[in-house]
Amino acid sequence: MFGAAVALTALPAEACRLALVLAIDVSNSVDAEEDKLQRAGLANALLAQDVQDAFLISPDPVSLLVFEWSGRHHQKVLLDWRDMRSAEDLFLAADQIARSTRGQRDFPTAMGYALGYAATRLREKPECFAKTIDVAGDGANNDGFGPTEAYNAFDFDNVTVNGLVVDASILETREQLLAFFEGEVIRGPGSFVEIASGFEDYQETMQRKLLRELLAQMLGDAEIDIASPKG
Numbered sequence: 001m002f003g004a005a006v007a008l009t010a011l012p013a014e015a016c017r018l019a020l021v022l023a024i025d026v027s028n029s030v031d032a033e034e035d036k037l038q039r040a041g042l043a044n045a046l047l048a049q050d051v052q053d054a055f056l057i058s059p060d061p062v063s064l065l066v067f068e069w070s071g072r073h074h075q076k077v078l079l080d081w082r083d084m085r086s087a088e089d090l091f092l093a094a095d096q097i098a099r100s101t102r103g104q105r106d107f108p109t110a111m112g113y114a115l116g117y118a119a120t121r122l123r124e125k126p127e128c129f130a131k132t133i134d135v136a137g138d139g140a141n142n143d144g145f146g147p148t149e150a151y152n153a154f155d156f157d158n159v160t161v162n163g164l165v166v167d168a169s170i171l172e173t174r175e176q177l178l179a180f181f182e183g184e185v186i187r188g189p190g191s192f193v194e195i196a197s198g199f200e201d202y203q204e205t206m207q208r209k210l211l212r213e214l215l216a217q218m219l220g221d222a223e224i225d226i227a228s229p230k231g
Helices: 032-047 049-055 087-099 111-122 147-153 174-185 199-219
Strands: 016-025 062-069 075-084 128-137 159-166 193-196
Touching: 016 032, 016 075, 016 111, 016 199, 032 049, 032 087, 032 199, 049 087, 049 199, 062 087, 062 111, 075 087, 075 111, 111 128, 111 147, 111 159, 128 199, 147 174, 159 174, 159 199, 174 193, 193 199
Parallel strands: 016 062, 016 128, 128 159, 159 193
Antiparallel strands: 062 075
8 A cells, every 4th residue: 555564563552653733823824715725625634545544554543633823822722632543533533623613813923832832732642652743834933932942941852843834925935934944843853844835735735744744653764655645
């Protein structure tokens, strides 16, 4: 299926192999239509067959939490911690995200606060073998402390932070956003940035990102073909 033979070793009982936090940007640079595109894009990405296969590749589950973020004290959980053990679990998670509504629309981009919130929520999952935060956004931090200060203030030990850049900002160019994410946001061995060419490309980019996150842990250095994720 993924072009590599996989030898799976089950973790201890009650363990999960990955705690995965997905943080989506609802700051005031994201309009109502763009917000709909990213919610639908994330929901549909979770239902893509390759992504489902990657979630369920091991008997040890991935535990998933999804929240939206914008201003300093504006984080809203869309999906609280839930173990993905079956296709039904993924369907229910996707349905909850697709049905979610935006908490607010008038606040700036406080990415440092979003990262701090994600790190705090990860403390609830000590049984997970690996921990990853994926922060998506269409602009650089412009409110409160930034990612660097968050990394100094909160516990990010053994946490990987990846980024999804949405190239739709009217404030920064693609190159500026990529430099910000690569220089200040992503963190940890193997961390990476994926780029969506606007919110219309959100679903495919999210699929590609999820495959990288879910399969890298299982396959190590094996070659993974994720250039064209399958729906």
